[in-house]
Amino acid sequence: MLIHVRHRTRYHYEQPVKSIIQALRLMPRNHEGQYVRRWQIDLDHDGTLRPGEDAFGNVMHMLSLDGPIQDLCLTVEGEVDMQDTNGILRGTCERFPPQFFLRETPLTRADAAITEFARDLFGRHGGNALKTLHALLATLHLDMAFDTEPTDTSTSAADAFALKRGVCQDLSHVFIAAARVLNIPARYVGGYLMRSDEAIHQEAGHAWAEAHIPGLGWVGFDPANGICPTESHIRVGIGLDYLGAAPIRGARLGGASEKMAVEVTVADSHLDSQNGQDNQIRWQRPPETARQASQQFQA
Amino acid sequence: MLSRTADSLFWLSRYVERADYLARVLEAATRLSALPRAYGTGTNEWESALATAGCRDLFQRFHETPSAANVTDFLAFSEDNPASIRKCLEIARTNARAVRTALTSEMWEAINGAWLELQQMPAHADADGLMRFLDWVKEMSLRVDGSGYRTMLRNDAYWFARLGIFIERADNTARILDVKYHVLLPEHAVVGGGIDYAQWAAILRAVSALTSYHWVYRQGLQPWLIADLLILNQQMPRSLAACYEAIVGNLERLGSDYGRHGEAQRLARSTYVQLQNSRIEQVFQGGLHEFISAFIVNNNRLGGAIAAQYLS
Amino acid sequence: MAFDEMRFADGGIRPPYAEVARWLQGVTSAQLERRRAEAELFYRRGGVTFAVYGDAQGEERIIPYDIIPRILSGVEWARLKTGLEQRIRTLNHYLADIYGPREILKAGIVPEDLVWQNPAYRPEMAGLAVPHGIHIHIAGIDIVRVDGDDFYVLEDNARTPSGVSYMLGGREISIRLMPELYAAHRVAPIENYPNELLATLQSTAPRNANKDPIAVLLTPGQYNSAYYEHSFLADKMGIELVEGSDLFVRDSVVFMRTTEGPKRVDIIYRRLDDAFIDPLVFDPGSMLGVPGLFAAYAAGNVTLANAVGTGAVDDKVVYSYVPDMVRFYLGEEPILKNVPTWRCRQKDDLAYVLDHLSELVVKEVHGSGGYGMLVGPHATGADIEEFRQRLLAAPANYIAQPTLSLSTCPAFVDQGIAPRHVDLRPFVLTGADGIRIVPGGLTRVALRQGSLVVNSSQGGGTKDTWVIEDPEMPEARA
Incomplete structure (x- = not known):
């Protein structure tokens, strides 16, 4: 299936910003089951966008902009050919042995509650890693309510688990923390999801987890949906936790307070072109100067 | 630096x-x-x-x-x-x-x-x-x-330190004048007497200029002379003109040392020239309060220009 | 009975201390007291202070200074120096390896989890070619002696070791306050340390640097405990002392904000921990760092001294593998000895340690500054019990070592002149053009009788360290 993604981030600053620097993990890589047909990053300001790779092999662009800037729009747009692999990953870019992904981070530290929860599941499934992970997936999906209110990007797994609510990021963190307690390497995945409920327009990207099982390799688990990733899951970045795979990490000089709006559209390319873009703000071509500076990336 | x-x-x-x-x-x-x-x-x-x-x-x-x-x-x-x-x-x-x-x-x-x-x-x-x-x-x-x-050492460190003194001092002198300008207005001169004398003396004392006044003008306290002393007289170290003479001098040294003049130099020169070429009668004609208010705004603007050009 | 560096067990004087012993006989307590007071005044006036963590007042204190110098003979120093060079070459090899081909893991010499689970190992460094292949530009290797023959490494400090300002301050005091004793020796100079450091830093400039590479010292700011040292070193090297907000990154090049506009920076001697240097890559809450700095570093446009992730070599379990690393990378036998170390992560070692707690020193693997350790022979029963529980709860967090009888040197204390335990922190500089070590280092002394803890945060003091020309080699005087 060919999936079309458009991800637009708009910033509005209270005062003109002097300079902006951002690290972007917004570009998917290929692996078996995922082939990037075309992909480009655009911005509506004169700046430089330098491609590179981060520690985990994610494509990372460094964006530098000089002000004064009061409004900024960053657009990611592309098409990816997807195939279902039952959640099993092959041909991914691997920079570290699975064992590395046992490392705990502040966001994925297992507290007593998560530890007990994980060990209990493990015991009930006779110490079988794969069965335990599937149980973990189902239990988290059932027990933790989707709620954007109580958590934010800095909420830890332990806090979210105590609240029994959160967003895909929080559920993934809890999943990862629990897997690592059981000595199962686990990692965070950031990407896009084409939703089965046909909600094309979303307010954010998606996140899920991967765990490493001897014999199988890396396997995806999407606790927010209670399923293993399908052909609808476009995988963009991996990390030990959200921070390692965050789509945008930035800093700026000046600007006082900031407003940010994110619009994500993920749809079947075929249907999308038929539906047209009726209810979407039409993209304006960036000014010429910006086009020169902002490089485009064709996959 | x-x-x-x-x-x-x-x-x-x-x-x-x-x-x-x-x-x-x-x-x-x-x-x-x-x-x-x-x-x-x-x-x-x-x-x-x-x-x-x-x-x-x-x-x-x-x-x-x-x-x-x-x-x-x-x-x-x-x-x-x-x-x-x-x-x-x-x-x-x-x-x-x-x-x-x-x-x-x-x-x-x-x-x-x-x-x-x-x-x-x-x-x-x-x-x-x-x-x-x-x-x-x-x-x-x-x-x-x-x-x-x-x-x-007489280098940029010194000049920035001196700039701070004189920008602040000019602001302070202007503030006193701004609050007390009504005491200096001509109609008050008619009243005279102990009250005004006490007020005028207080203004001068606040900028340590009471004795200087007598040396410069060799007469009793007159409001327009007080204004002249504090605004235009370059001999008086706290006058606006003296502060700007120093500000311009320090900025010129910075400019030539760094080989680049900018907004700060232009603004400082413009204010300085205005102070140099004014007579106190003109200042009163145009309105003392208006003159001082404009000066405070310009002085702040200069502070901002120095910050933008050198300090950030 | 500890090995005393001045006296043989029979009371005779060891040759390097001949002059010191003679001088101590002629000097009165009142004279020593006066000099001690003057030394303290020197530190106070100069503002040579450090802030104590956990002190709500943020009080600025001075470290006690003991005026009696510690002496190392030229021969002793030569052996120590060779050993330090060997050690630092090994540590640099190890870092290049674990961030590169990982040969030592493939060879099974260091267990993999010591790399992968080590929080100081920074995955961002993997596969990154650091300028000139140098990871540890500045190291402080803590050395102790237990006899006249061997030097033992107690700890490798490969992150941002401090103390060099005390080393240099101590020498200033010796020359001023004890000219007669100083003149009676030929003492190898250390005053050139800032020059050596600057030369080391400049030698490691990235390839595309300014023609005259610009180095800066990055400090966390004036509330950091070592701020005095940061400003002192920047001043002596004639480089800018910058805070994170003074720097910015544009298009993967680092600039500093100056009164003459942006100026490119090539080398950053950073005294800021890894976690804080770049909020885009590490701790996102850090206000002390420079956004984009790591990208500039990864692009090869700036040198960080030390490199990021050097802490992967200086925890106390990795320490225990250093002799194996020397053999693996250099094919040599280690010149400096390691203190025997029980790794509590290993079952047998743990069992031994639990059985011998009252004899051993137990340390946290990632601890430093003398905090979080148990000195068995000096501990109460309750302390030992507490540590037993901690060990059982998280054995991998601890190692244990025999209680070393650290060597002693004469010190001037309340009771008069008495032997006190010491260690030594030489500073090893590694540049593209070789290794530089100024002779000696910072001697730390436990001023409390019997105490083995020399850390300044725990009541330790410092001493000047003299590497003297050996009297039996007069021809070397030329």
């Missing part, structure tokens, strides 16, 4: 200068308030002290009626007032510590010594203690100023 270093030197000087100015304002207010009530003075002296210090609004958040006790406390010692004398000295010392290696040891010892002495002083003072405190503040600023003047 690092912009932050220049910034710290600039503000270090400004805060020491401001502390000195606040001490003088308080001293003048204390003298005026000690005059018999028949002279028409009283609590409004304290209100005008707050206005000249530029913190009347902030004061009102903490107190209702200005009195000798609460105003002196607020301007000299208060922790609530981020620009009290005590706070000014603390900020000056913090800035000095941040650029310790850009200062001579004499200058560091003058500032750090003052700060250490301040730690030993009581947090409040009675009338007697206040006068001793104010004298100490003035002496401290002389020590800091003098140690810098005598020991610092």
Whole structure:
């Protein structure tokens, strides 16, 4: 299936910003089951966008902009050919042995509650890693309510688990923390999801987890949906936790307070072109100067 | 040099200068308030002290009626007032510590010594203690100023430090004039008498110019001459013209040292030329209040231009 | 009975201390007291202070200074120096390896989890070519002696070791306050340390640097405990002392904000921990760092000294593998000895340690500054019980070592002149043009009688360290 993604981030600053620097993990890589047909990053300001790779092999662009800037729009747009692999990953870019992904981070530290929860599941499934992970997936999906209110990007797994609510990021963190307690390497995945409920327009990207099982390799688990990733899951970045795979990490000089709006559209390319873009703000071509500076990336 | 270093030197000087100015304002207010009530003075002296210090609004958040006790406390010692004398000295010392290696040891010892002495002083003072405190503040600023003047290399570090002094001093002189301008207006001259004399003398005293006035004009206190002395007279070290002579001089040195002149130089020259070419009669014709208000705006704009060009 | 560096067990004087012993006989307590007071005044006036963590007042204190110098003979120093060079070459090899081909893991010499689970190992460094292949530009290797023959490494400090300002301050005091004793020796100079450091830093400039590479010292700011040292070193090297906000990154190049506009920076001697240097890559809450700095570093446009992730070599378990690393990378036998170390992560070692707690020193693997350790022979029963529980709860967090009888040197204390335990922190500089070590280092002394803890945060003091020309080699005097 060919999936079309458009991800637009708009910033509005209270005062003109002097300079902006951002690290972007917004570009998917290929692996078996995922082939990037075309992909480009655009911005509506004169700046430089330098491609590179981060520690985990994610494509990372460094964006530098000089002000004064009061409004900024960053657009990611592309098409990816997807195939279902039952959640099993092959041909991914691997920079570290699975064992590395046992490392705990502040966001994925297992507290007593998560530890007990994980060990209990493990015991009930006779110490079988794969069965335990599937149980973990189902239990988290059932027990933790989707709620954007109580958590934010800095909420830890332990806090979210105590609240029994959160967003895909929080559920993934809890999943990862629990897997690592059981000595199962686990990692965070950031990407896009084409939703089965046909909600094309979303307010954010998606996140899920991967765990490493001897014999199988890396396997995806999407606790927010209670399923293993399908052909609808476009995988963009991996990390030990959200921070390692965050789509945008930035800093700026000046600007006082900031407003940010994110619009994500993920749809079947075929249907999308038929539906047209009726209810979407039409993209304006960036000014010429910006086009020169902002490089485009064709996959 | 690092912009932050220049910034710290600039503000270090400004805060020491401001502390000195606040001490003088308080001293003048204390003298005026000690005059018999028949002279028409009283609590409004304290209100005008707050206005000249530029913190009347902030004061009102903490107190209702200005009195000798609460105003002196607020301007000299208060922790609530981020620009009290005590706070000014603390900020000056913090800035000095941040650029310790850009200062001579004499200058560091003058500032750090003052700060250490301040730690030993009581947090409040009675009338007697206040006068001793104010004298100490003035002496401290002389020590800091003098140690810098005598020991610092004549390079950009020195010029930024001097710029801070004169931008702040020009602002202070202008503020006094702005609050007291009505006392200087021509119709008041007719009234004359003890009240006005006391007010005029207080203004001059606040900028330590009472004796200078007599030397320069060799006559009794006349309001337009007071205005002339404080605005246009280049011999008077606190006059706006003298401050701008120094500002332009320091900015020119920076400009030629760095091989680049910019907005700061242009703004400073423009104000200086205006001061040089004006006569006090013209100033009064155009309106003293308007003249001073415009000056304060321009002086602030220059501060902003210096910050944009060098300090950030 | 500890090995005393001045006296043989029979009371005779060891040759390097001949002059010191003679001098101590002629000097009165009052004279020593006066000099001690003057030394303290020197530190106070100069503002040579450090802030104590956990002190609400943020009080600035001075470290006690003991005026009696510690002496190392030229021969002793030569052996120590060779050993330090060997050690630092090994540590640099190890870092290049674990961030590169990982040969030592493939060879099974260091267990993999010591790399992968080590929080100081920074995955961002993997595969990154650091300028000139140098990871540890500045190291402080803590050395102790237990006899006249061997030097033992107690700890490798490969992150941002401090103390060099005390080393240099101590020498200033010796020359001023004890000219007669100083003149009676030929003492190898250390005053050139700032020059050596600057030369080391400049030698490691990135390839595309300014023609005259610009180095800066990055400090966390004036509230850091070692701020004095940062400003002192920047001043002596004639480089800018910058805070994170003074720097910015544009298009993967680092600039500093100056009164003359942006100026490119080539080398950053950073005294800021890894976690804080770049909020885009590490701790996102850090206000002390420079956004984009790591990208500039990864692009090869700036040198960080030390490199990021050097802490992967200086925890106390990795320490225990250093002798194996020397053999693996250099094919040599280690010149400096390691203190025997029980790794509590291993079952047998743990069992031994639990059985011998009252004899051993137990340390946290990632601890430093003398905090979080148990000195068995000096501990109460309750302390030992507490540590037993901690060990059982998280054995991998601990190692244990025999209680070393650290060597002693004469010190002037309240009771007069008495032997006190010492260690030594030489500073090893590694540049593209070789290794530089100024002779000696910072001697730390436990001023409390019997105490083995020399850390300044725990009541330790410092001493000047003299590497003297050996009297039996007069021809070397030329």
